[in-house]
Amino acid sequence: MAIADAGSSLTDEQRAIRDVVREFAVEEIRPTAREADETETFPEDVWDGLSDLDLTGLTVPEEYGGFDADRTTYALVNEEVAYGQLAVATALSVHCLATSCIAEFGSEDQKETWLPEMTRGRPVGMFALSEPDAGSNPAQMSTVARRDGDEYVINGKKQWITNGQRGEVCILFAKTDPDDPSSVTQFLVPKDAGFEVGKKEHKLGLRASDTTGLLFDDVRIPAENRLTEEGKGLSAAFHILTGGRVGIAAQAVGLAQSAFDEAREYAHEREQFDGPISDIQSVRHKFSDMATQIHAARLMVREAARQDDAGEDPRTAAAMAKYFASEAAVDVTNEAVQIHGGYGYTTDFEVERMYRDSKITTIYEGTSEIQKDIIARGVLD
Amino acid sequence: MKVLVTVKEVAEVEDDFEIADLDVDPRYLEYDLNEWDEYAVESAVQLAEAADEEVEVVSVTIGPERSEETIRMALAKGVDRAVRVWDDDIEAAEFLDVASKVRLLEAVVAEEDPDIVLSGVQAHDTGFGATGVALADAIGFEWGAVVNALDIEGVLNDGVARVHRELEGGIEELTEIDLPAVLTIQTGINEPRYASLRGIRQAQSKEIAPKTLSDLGLDFSAVESELFLTDMYEPETESDATYFEGDAGEQAAALASALREKGVGAE
Ligand SMILES: Cc1cc2nc3c(=O)[nH]c(=O)nc-3n(C[C@H](O)[C@H](O)[C@H](O)COP(=O)(O)OP(=O)(O)OC[C@H]3O[C@@H](n4cnc5c(N)ncnc54)[C@H](O)[C@@H]3O)c2cc1C
Numbered sequence: 001m002a003i004a005d006a007g008s009s010l011t012d013e014q015r016a017i018r019d020v021v022r023e024f025a026v027e028e029i030r031p032t033a034r035e036a037d038e039t040e041t042f043p044e045d046v047w048d049g050l051s052d053l054d055l056t057g058l059t060v061p062e063e064y065g066g067f068d069a070d071r072t073t074y075a076l077v078n079e080e081v082a083y084g085q086l087a088v089a090t091a092l093s094v095h096c097l098a099t100s101c102i103a104e105f106g107s108e109d110q111k112e113t114w115l116p117e118m119t120r121g122r123p124v125g126m127f128a129l130s131e132p133d134a135g136s137n138p139a140q141m142s143t144v145a146r147r148d149g150d151e152y153v154i155n156g157k158k159q160w161i162t163n164g165q166r167g168e169v170c171i172l173f174a175k176t177d178p179d180d181p182s183s184v185t186q187f188l189v190p191k192d193a194g195f196e197v198g199k200k201e202h203k204l205g206l207r208a209s210d211t212t213g214l215l216f217d218d219v220r221i222p223a224e225n226r227l228t229e230e231g232k233g234l235s236a237a238f239h240i241l242t243g244g245r246v247g248i249a250a251q252a253v254g255l256a257q258s259a260f261d262e263a264r265e266y267a268h269e270r271e272q273f274d275g276p277i278s279d280i281q282s283v284r285h286k287f288s289d290m291a292t293q294i295h296a297a298r299l300m301v302r303e304a305a306r307q308d309d310a311g312e313d314p315r316t317a318a319a320m321a322k323y324f325a326s327e328a329a330v331d332v333t334n335e336a337v338q339i340h341g342g343y344g345y346t347t348d349f350e351v352e353r354m355y356r357d358s359k360i361t362t363i364y365e366g367t368s369e370i371q372k373d374i375i376a377r378g379v380l381d
Numbered sequence: 382m383k384v385l386v387t388v389k390e391v392a393e394v395e396d397d398f399e400i401a402d403l404d405v406d407p408r409y410l411e412y413d414l415n416e417w418d419e420y421a422v423e424s425a426v427q428l429a430e431a432a433d434e435e436v437e438v439v440s441v442t443i444g445p446e447r448s449e450e451t452i453r454m455a456l457a458k459g460v461d462r463a464v465r466v467w468d469d470d471i472e473a474a475e476f477l478d479v480a481s482k483v484r485l486l487e488a489v490v491a492e493e494d495p496d497i498v499l500s501g502v503q504a505h506d507t508g509f510g511a512t513g514v515a516l517a518d519a520i521g522f523e524w525g526a527v528v529n530a531l532d533i534e535g536v537l538n539d540g541v542a543r544v545h546r547e548l549e550g551g552i553e554e555l556t557e558i559d560l561p562a563v564l565t566i567q568t569g570i571n572e573p574r575y576a577s578l579r580g581i582r583q584a585q586s587k588e589i590a591p592k593t594l595s596d597l598g599l600d601f602s603a604v605e606s607e608l609f610l611t612d613m614y615e616p617e618t619e620s621d622a623t624y625f626e627g628d629a630g631e632q633a634a635a636l637a638s639a640l641r642e643k644g645v646g647a648e
Pocket of ligand 1: 094127128129130132133134135136137159160161162163203206211360363364365366367368369370373
């Protein structure tokens with residue numbers, strides 16, 4: 001069965017996009033993965049390639065040179081890029097979060113200023129919501145943007161910011177009144193406004209992606225850089241993150257599929273007890289479970305994307321997809337290592353990196369626990 | 382100026398397969414654009430991009446409806462429109478030999494009147510390596526075979542294709558070929574691009590014109606082949622390959638001792 005086609009009501013255009021991005025992932029992205037992971041450096045040439053394919057303008061409206069992808073196409077691209085390397089997919093999806101914010105909330109001037117260039121890949125975008133003391137509950141944030149004449153003065157610290165080093169444009173969430181939790185507002189802060197980039201985190205996985213803190217010490221931006229009305233920042237963030245979640249779920253599917261394919265090839269080649277281990281029933285059943293999980297996860301992603309494209313409220317379906325697909329990615333990569341035996345525990349085999357990479361998908365853009373919270377709200381209240 | 386690119390959707394055989402009658406069982410086949418044609422398409426698109434005047438790039442395929450997916454990919458990379466030749470008589474033809482294909486392509490050339498025709502050196506599946514050159518002969522064009530470098534400016538400004546041709550033994554020949562001409566393009570002549578998302582979107586509305594034999598003023602006799610397939614089989618393997626395990630150093634050491642055992646290399 002062509003699993004990747006599962007449940008597909010894909011259009012010819014979507015199918016062609018999926019095929020091209022898959023080919024790019026296999027030929028251009030995957031070969032950089034090991035070194036990028038080992039040296040903790042982002043493969044910038046790959047980024048330029050993504051831009052040649054128009055992927056860096058995936059969520060930018062066409063009038064600013066972007067592709068303005070529907071959610072289903074967005075998910076397909078995320079799945080296939082992650083099939084090549086999760087760190088690249090994460091960097092791309094965060095860049096897309098930033099362009100989505102500018103496209104959706106920015107003024108005409110801001111869109112003209114930023115979107116055509118970001119569509120071409122640089123400047124790279126960041127999305128700065130989390131703080132050292134405010135993760136699952138961003139309302140608890142302490143970064144403040146104080147109005148001063150026709151400027152805002154920003155003070156505070158952001159944490160875990162993807163593209164922190166590479167990025168040049170930051171979508172920042174801050175309170176305009178430190179004592180009012182409902183005053184969270186969204187701003188656009190170019191790096192040259194003068195915030196400081198903290199040290200790069202050394203991580204279990206996703207090591208090619210630069211994750212840093214950002215330190216704001218009396219950073220001044222013009223008042224026009226405010227993207228939402230004061231107090232409207234958090235609902236804007238949640239709205240953008242719902243779409244983003246479908247992307248993260250799709251990335252988990254792509255990562256799981258890549259580990260599955262590695263394990264499949266290995267199981268056919270590796271011989272024990274006078275035959276390939278793919279003949280051993282308990283190994284075969286691992287593949288049954290893995291394939292079923294991937295299949296289910298992919299269908300959940302497609303359904304959440306479909307709801308979004310159809311203008312339905314996709315929040316519950318997106319949370320279910322993110323929760324299920326990310327946990328599936330952890331399970332599937334774990335089994336892929338197991339199927340490789342001792343070899344899978346070494347950096348000589350791709351599944352070792354995939355296993356380490358998978359864990360982040362249950363944590364960022366809302367932990368599994370938070371997804372369950374959202375799902376419970378959707379099905380109970 | 383008009384460039385005609387001949388493109389073929391070729392069958393790729395999976396590692397494990399079975400033969401049914403005179404062909405590989407279709408269950409073990411996957412289809413993709415012929416690798417050589419990828420380079421021919423890229424050369425054609427580069428010509429169009431470099432030109433000041435309008436250069437139209439048209440692709441022609443002999444293939445069933447299935448091949449439209451592959452043709453669309455060429456359209457996504459910058460080919461302007463496509464012609465696809467097929468009908469029941471072609472479908473029923475036992476074997477499309479080079480002469481049959483040339484008769485069909487010749488009719489398309491007569492309709493399109495191109496200044497230059499680019500084809501791949503060979504097709505990955507049937508591997509005749511003859512279609513491009515045979516077509517040149519049929520339509521009375523000059524030709525250059527196995528072209529691995531092409532001076533685009535010469536084509537656009539001087540009506541001359543200055544080409545490098547790859548000869549055996551690592552020798553290259555520099556040839557000037559007056560247009561109109563057929564060039565058979567070798568892999569490596571350029572770096573074929575990936576289709577961009579916008580290219581893919583535009584390609585959805587580009588024309589793929591279906592043509593039957595009668596559209597081309599031909600009848601079934603055009604696909605009557607003088608060549609017949611008599612058998613297809615897998616040759617017996619006479620030697621086994623050895624895979625050396627380990628890192629590069631260990632593999633090299635194992636290879637060295639294997640070679641020495643066979644009497645290769647200095648004592
Ligand atoms: C590599 C990486 C990249 C990231 N990129 C970005 C980025 O670009 N931008 C950005 O803004 N953030 C980013 N993040 C931050 C990420 O979104 C947060 O780490 C995540 O939201 C969890 O927050 P936390 O780490 O503070 O954990 P906490 O919120 O402290 O959670 C700790 C534990 O408590 C659980 N918990 C908390 N509250 C509840 C609850 N109500 N019910 C049940 N369980 C609960 C959590 O599920 C978790 O298990 C990134 C993180 C990482 C590691």
